Structure formats: C-alpha cells, structure tokens
Amino acid sequence: MIDKTTNQRAWFLVLPVVVLVAFNALIPLMTVVNYSVQETFGNNVFFFEGVKWFEQILHSERFHDSLLRQITFTGIILLIEIPLGVAIALAMPKRGPWVSVCLVLMALPLLIPWNVVGAMWNIFALPDIGLLGRMINGMGFDYNFTQRPLAAWFTTILMDVWHWTSLVVLLAYAGLSAIPDAYYQAARIDGASSWSVFRYIQLPKMKRVLTIAVLLRFMDSFMIYTEPFVLTGGGPGNSTTFLSIDLVKIALGQFDLGPAAAMSLIYFLIILVLSWIFYTLMMRNEEQ
Amino acid sequence: MKRAKWLVPTLYILFLLLPIYWLISMSFKTTNEILGTFSLWPREFTLNNYITIFTDPTWYNGYFNSLTYVVANTLLSVSVALPAAYAFSRYRFLGDKHLFFWLLTNRMAPPAVFALPFFQLYSAVGLFDTPMAVALAHCLFNIPLAVWILEGFMSGVPKELDETAYVDGYSFWRFFIRIFIPTIAAGIGVVMFFTFMFSWVELLLAKTLTSVEAKPIAATMTRTASTSGYELGLLAAAGTLTIVPGAFVIYFVRHHIAKGFALGRV
Numbered sequence: 001m002i003d004k005t006t007n008q009r010a011w012f013l014v015l016p017v018v019v020l021v022a023f024n025a026l027i028p029l030m031t032v033v034n035y036s037v038q039e040t041f042g043n044n045v046f047f048f049e050g051v052k053w054f055e056q057i058l059h060s061e062r063f064h065d066s067l068l069r070q071i072t073f074t075g076i077i078l079l080i081e082i083p084l085g086v087a088i089a090l091a092m093p094k095r096g097p098w099v100s101v102c103l104v105l106m107a108l109p110l111l112i113p114w115n116v117v118g119a120m121w122n123i124f125a126l127p128d129i130g131l132l133g134r135m136i137n138g139m140g141f142d143y144n145f146t147q148r149p150l151a152a153w154f155t156t157i158l159m160d161v162w163h164w165t166s167l168v169v170l171l172a173y174a175g176l177s178a179i180p181d182a183y184y185q186a187a188r189i190d191g192a193s194s195w196s197v198f199r200y201i202q203l204p205k206m207k208r209v210l211t212i213a214v215l216l217r218f219m220d221s222f223m224i225y226t227e228p229f230v231l232t233g234g235g236p237g238n239s240t241t242f243l244s245i246d247l248v249k250i251a252l253g254q255f256d257l258g259p260a261a262a263m264s265l266i267y268f269l270i271i272l273v274l275s276w277i278f279y280t281l282m283m284r285n286e287e288q
Numbered sequence: 289m290k291r292a293k294w295l296v297p298t299l300y301i302l303f304l305l306l307p308i309y310w311l312i313s314m315s316f317k318t319t320n321e322i323l324g325t326f327s328l329w330p331r332e333f334t335l336n337n338y339i340t341i342f343t344d345p346t347w348y349n350g351y352f353n354s355l356t357y358v359v360a361n362t363l364l365s366v367s368v369a370l371p372a373a374y375a376f377s378r379y380r381f382l383g384d385k386h387l388f389f390w391l392l393t394n395r396m397a398p399p400a401v402f403a404l405p406f407f408q409l410y411s412a413v414g415l416f417d418t419p420m421a422v423a424l425a426h427c428l429f430n431i432p433l434a435v436w437i438l439e440g441f442m443s444g445v446p447k448e449l450d451e452t453a454y455v456d457g458y459s460f461w462r463f464f465i466r467i468f469i470p471t472i473a474a475g476i477g478v479v480m481f482f483t484f485m486f487s488w489v490e491l492l493l494a495k496t497l498t499s500v501e502a503k504p505i506a507a508t509m510t511r512t513a514s515t516s517g518y519e520l521g522l523l524a525a526a527g528t529l530t531i532v533p534g535a536f537v538i539y540f541v542r543h544h545i546a547k548g549f550a551l552g553r554v
Contacts, residue, residue, distance in 0.1 A: 003447075010379035013371035014387065017431055020368060024428040025394050028405030091296035100542045104535075105301050108308070111534025113489045113506040116527040123314060123520060124307040129322060131310045162304060169300075223398035226491050230510070244400035248492075251404050264401040271396045279389070 035261035053262035063263065065238065066246040067270075073153075073242060074221045077160050081217060082210070084161070085168025089176055090202070092169075103173075106166040118230025121159040125231075145232065149239035152232050156240055159227060164217060171213045175206035215278045222271055243267055308531070315525035322520050337525035347526065350505035353419055354488070355533065357504070360423035361487045362480055365430040369479070373438035374464065378447065388439075391432040399492045402428070407496050421497045422504070426490060430483045437482065441475030477544040484537055505530060 039049045057063050093099055109117070127133035127144045136143040145155040179201065187197050225244035228234065234241035234249075241249075247267065251260035314322060315337055316330040325331070341347040375381070376388060406425055407416070415421040449471065453463040469476070495507040509526050 004378060004380040006381065007379040008381050010375035010381040010384075013375035014381075016368040017372040017391070017435060018387070020364075020424070020427050021391060021394055021431055024402075024406075024425060025397070027409055028402045031405035031408060032401065088296055088300050091293045093294070093297075102297055102301065104538050104542050105304065106297075107538045108531070108535060109304055111485050111488065111531070111538060112527075113491060113530050115491045115506045115510060116530050119509065119523060119527055120307050120311045123524065124310045129326065129520075131306065131328075134326060162307065165300075166304070219396050223396075223400070225398075225400055244398055247398075247400045248403065251400075257404075260404070264398075268397060268401055271398065272393055275393070275396050276389075279392070 032261045032264050035257045036265055037258075039258055049258065053258045054266070057259055057263045057266060062246070063266075066241055066243050069239075069241065070222060070243045073157070073224075074218060076157055077164070077221050078214065078217055080157070080161055081165045081168050082214060085165050085213065086172045086206070086210070088165070088169045089172035090198070092173055094177070103170070106169055108166075109163050110166055112163075114226035115230045117159065117163055118227040121155065121162075121227075122231050125155050147236055149236055152236060152240050156228050156231060159231060160221065160224070163227065164220070167216065168213045171209040172206055175209035176202060179205050211278070211281065215275065218278065219271060219275060222274075311524050312528050315521060315528045317521055317524075319519060319521050334521075337521045338529075340522060341525055341529065347505075347508060350503055350508035351529070353498070353502045354494075354504040354506070357419040357422040357426070357494070357502070358484060358487045358533075360419065361426045361430060362483045364423060365427055365434045365483045366476065366480055369431055369434035369438055370469070370476075371464070373435045373442055374468070376435065376439045377442035378450065388435075391435055395429050395432040395436075397428065399429075399490065403492060403496045406493060410497055416497060417499050417501045419502045422494045422502070423487075425493050425497055426487045429490075430486055433486065434479050434483055437479050438472070438475060441472045441478075445471055474544045477541050481537060481541045481544075485534070488534060 036053055037049055037051070039052075092102055112120070122130075124130045125132045125145055127137055133143060133145075142148075143151050145151040183201050184197070187201060192200075223244055224242055225248065228240050228242060229245055229248075232240045234245045247260060247263055250256050250263065313329055316333050316335070317327075318332050318334050318336070321327065321330070321332055376384065410416045410421045410425070415424070445468070449467070450463065453467055458467070491504070491506045494504045495510075498504065498507065505526065509523060
C-alpha cells in the first residue's frame with residue numbers, strides 16, 4: 001500500500017469525473033425521488049402523496065414475488081458460476097500458445113450485445129428449430145421453454161452461465177497467474193496434496209479477485225433485464241419476471257410513474273445495502 | 289487425472305461455441321430452410337441476409353451509430369478517469385473515501401431505474417436521439433468502473449517514480465502524460481476493453497435515448513424482429529455481425545488481458 005499525502009488540490013483532478021457522474025446520477029435520481037412522493041393525472045399537474053407509493057409497493061404481492069424470483073435467480077447463478085469459473089481457471093494451461101487461444105475464445109460471450117445473447121439463445125433453445133431444444137427433446141424430455149416455467153428457468157440459468165462464467169474464469173485465472181512458482185515448489189517438497197495446495201495457496205491468493213467476481217456477478221445478475229426479456233419476455237406467465245422487467249413494465253408499459261419511482265428507490269436501496277456489505281468485507285480482507 | 293486436465297477448458301469452450309455456431313449457421317440459411325427443415329448446417333447456402341444488411345441504410349447505419357457512441361464513451365471515460373484515479377491512488381483529500389464509494393454506487397444502479405428520467409433529462413438538454421446522449425449516459429457505469437480498475441493499477445506503481453520525476457523538474461502534466469501513462473499502458477488497455485465491452489453490450493439505455501437518427505444496431509434488430517415477422521435469417525446475420533467488433537477488440541488486447549488483470553486488482 002502506498003502511503004498517501006494529504007493534498008486538497010487533488011479535488012481538481014477528480015472534478016471532471018464528479019461533474020459527469022453527478023449529471024447522470026443526481027439529476028435522474030432527484031427526478032425519481034420527486035415522482036415517488038407525488039400523484040399525477042397528466043398535464044404535468046402533481047399532488048403530494050407522501051409515502052403512499054412506498055407502502056403500496058412494500059405490501060404488494062407482485063413486488064414480493066419478483067423480489068423472491070430475483071433472489072433465487074441470483075443465488076443459483078452465483079452458486080454455479082463461481083465454483084465452475086474457479087474449476088475451469090485451475091484446469092487452464094499456465095503458459096504456451098494455448099493460453100491466448102483459451103482467453104480469446106472464453107471472452108467472446110462477454111462482448112456480445114445482451115439482446116443478441118437473448119435472441120441467440122432463443123433460436124438455440126426453441127424446441128422445433130433450435131439445436132438445444134431438439135437435443136433435449138431427443139433425449140426424451142418434454143422441453144419447451146415458452147410454455148413450461150421450469151424449462152424457462154433452466155434455459156435462463158443456462159444462458160446466464162454461458163454468458164458470464166468466463167468473467168469469473170478470467171478473474172480467477174489472473175489471480176492464479178500471480179502466484180510465484182516458488183510456492184508450488186515448496187509445496188511439492190513438503191509433499192502437499194493437490195487439495196491442500198488449492199486450500200492453502202491458491203484459494204487465499206484468489207481471495208481478492210473472487211470478492212470482485214462475486215460483487216460484479218451479484219450486481220449484474222440483480223439488474224438483469226435484456227437477456228431474459230428477449231429470451232422469455234418474463235414468461236411463461238410471470239415465471240421469469242425479474243425485478244428490472246417488472247419495473248420497466250410498470251414504468252414504461254403502464255406509465256404508473258409514482259409506484260415505478262418508489263419501486264426504483266427500494267430496488268436501488270436493496271442493491272446498495274447488499275453491495276455495501278460486500279464492500280466492507282472486501283476492505284477488511286485487504287487490511288488483513 | 290493430470291492428463292485429462294485439458295478436457296475441462298475444451299469442453300467449456302465447446303459449450304460456449306455451440307450457440308454461436310447455431311447463430312452463424314442460421315445466418316446462412318434461407319427462411320424456408322430455417323422454418324421448414326431441421327439441418328445442422330446450411331443446405332441451401334445463401335448470402336442474401338448479409339447483402340440485405342450491407343445495402344439497406346437502416347441496417348448498416350445502426351452499426352455506425354453503435355460504434356460512434358461506444359468509441360466516444362470509451363475515450364471520454366478513460367480520459368476523465370485517468371487523473372481521478374491518480375488522485376485517489378496518491379492523495380488523501382476531503383471526502384475521498386465517501387466520493388469513491390459514491391462513484392461505485394453508480395455502477396450498482398440498475399439501468400431500468402434510470403430509463404425514464406434519462407429520457408426526460410436528455411430530451412430537456414436537446415441531446416435526445418444523438419450518439420452523444422448514449423455516450424454520456426453510459427458514463428454513469430463506465431466512469432466508476434474505469435476509476436476503480438485504474439486506481440488498482442496505479443497503486444501498483446511505486447511513488448518513487450513520481451518523486452524522482454518532480455525532482456528532475458517535470459511539471460505535473462508533463463510527468464503524467466510522458467512518464468506515468470506509458471507506465472500503466474497495460475492497465476489502460478484493460479480498462480478500454482471493459483468500457484468498450486459494457487458500452488457495446490448495453491441496450492436498455494441506448495434504446496431509450498434514441499428513436500430514429502441514432503438507433504443502435506441492437507435496437508434495429510428488435511424492431512425488425514417484431515415488424516417484419518419471422519425473418520430469423522436476417523436477425524441471425526445481424527447478430528453475427530455484432531460479434532465481430534467484440535472479437536476484434538479481444539484479439540487486440542489478448543496479450544494484455546491476462547497480464548493486465550494480474551497487474552491490477554490482484
């Protein structure tokens with residue numbers, strides 16, 4: 001760690017960033033706060049409503065359901081993607097020409113626009129014309145993600161694993177390649193098993209990148225919108241309507257500004273609190 | 289056991305390539321073949337889908353629009369994030385920790401929350417339906433990310449470098465541009481990769497902030513899919529073409545990416 005000197009003039013270096021982000025964050029946030037406490041019947045006439053919308057959202061069955069779906073989804077993909085990503089990173093070649101090939105191919109899904117990911121998985125998984133759909137039905141399962149909630153969940157999760165596991169792999173791989181060879185030699189001399197090499201050398205060295213990976217995957221999966229929207233449209237029924245999809249339905253579909261704004265704030269607050277917990281844990285790791 | 293190790297990444301990469309293969313193969317099929325028969329590769333190979341895209345301005349302009357705002361956003365984000373990250377990595381100043389966390393909170397803001405207010409804000413300042421609007425809006429999550437990653441890289445550079453340069457009579461900006469930036473070039477490459485990536489793949493804000501003139505390619509795709517019925521071949525061709533810039537960028541930074549990650553937040 002660098003020991004920093006106190007210098008208030010450093011503010012000038014930060015100023016452009018603050019101005020740009022404030023323009024994009026504070027003004028819209030104020031708009032949202034404004035809507036969240038008012039009722040409107042059009043014509044730009046507003047009435048103050050206090051916390052009515054917040055109470056309505058917090059007590060609504062619909063919000064509870066989408067929140068529960070969101071938490072379940074995020075939980076499942078974290079449980080799959082983090083261990084899988086670490087396992088793949090451990091099995092990757094450490095040097096040689098194959099490293100570049102692996103990295104380039106693995107990074108590919110990360111750079112595909114999200115609606116293309118959704119569209120691609122749609123045509124990949126359709127039971128009549130999709131390769132995956134045909135394969136699963138060929139194995140004797142009755143698979144149709146546009147009609148069965150379970151199949152829709154399976155497809156959405158598989159799509160997310162396809163889309164984002166590489167991020168975990170890249171981060172974990174970077175953590176692993178920072179371990180000096182001497183550590184492994186020492187372990188070999190001690191006759192350590194590959195499990196204890198993993199447990200006492202590799203895992204502690206990856207701790208920091210893995211915290212970042214968990215943080216990024218948590219935030220992004222909690223905000224997921226475009227991919228499931230294109231893939232399933234939130235259906236069948238409401239079975240894959242996650243928080244963002246629900247929010248956009250309320251705000252842009254039904255144009256219920258008040259409830260949508262209140263829901264936005266609650267939604268943002270949930271992410272903020274959970275991320276703050278991760279952030280403090282991360283900082284504590286760093287101090288140790 | 290040791291021998292079989294290569295199997296894991298190989299299987300994983302196969303899994304990654306399968307949907308992409310399906311997309312590409314569909315882009316060379318005719319609509320009849322897609323809907324009528326099930327074939328593992330194009331039987332009636334056709335380039336018509338690509339020809340449509342390259343000759344119809346509503347299609348190819350989408351690519352120009354997308355690339356314009358992505359490049360503008362990348363340059364803007366990185367150039368303002370560089371001095372800010374330097375300040376965070378070298379100095380202590382009033383409210384620095386709070387400011388850093390506040391910046392990060394914007395990376396956590398769901399775009400769905402901001403869609404409607406962004407529409408109103410950018411309409412009010414007269415930027416609606418321009419690539420500039422999207423480039424600015426994407427700063428919301430790209431600047432915090434850029435500052436965060438760059439700060440990590442810069443903290444890895446010993447402070448003696450700065451001090452020696454100042455003793456040698458360098459002014460701050462001369463030192464920053466001539467010495468410091470080349471030192472963390474790998475880090476800047478990684479950051480540009482990430483800002484490019486997140487701006488290129490984001491659609492919700494890009495779609496909300498544009499209507500006709502500056503429509504991004506991804507939004508053109510959703511429109512075409514709904515209006516002209518089931519032209520899956522065309523959709524697949526457009527999708528295939530959106531992979532190209534990404535693949536190009538990865539290829540460009542392939543040496544930096546592992547090294548860059550390792551230098552940075554590790």
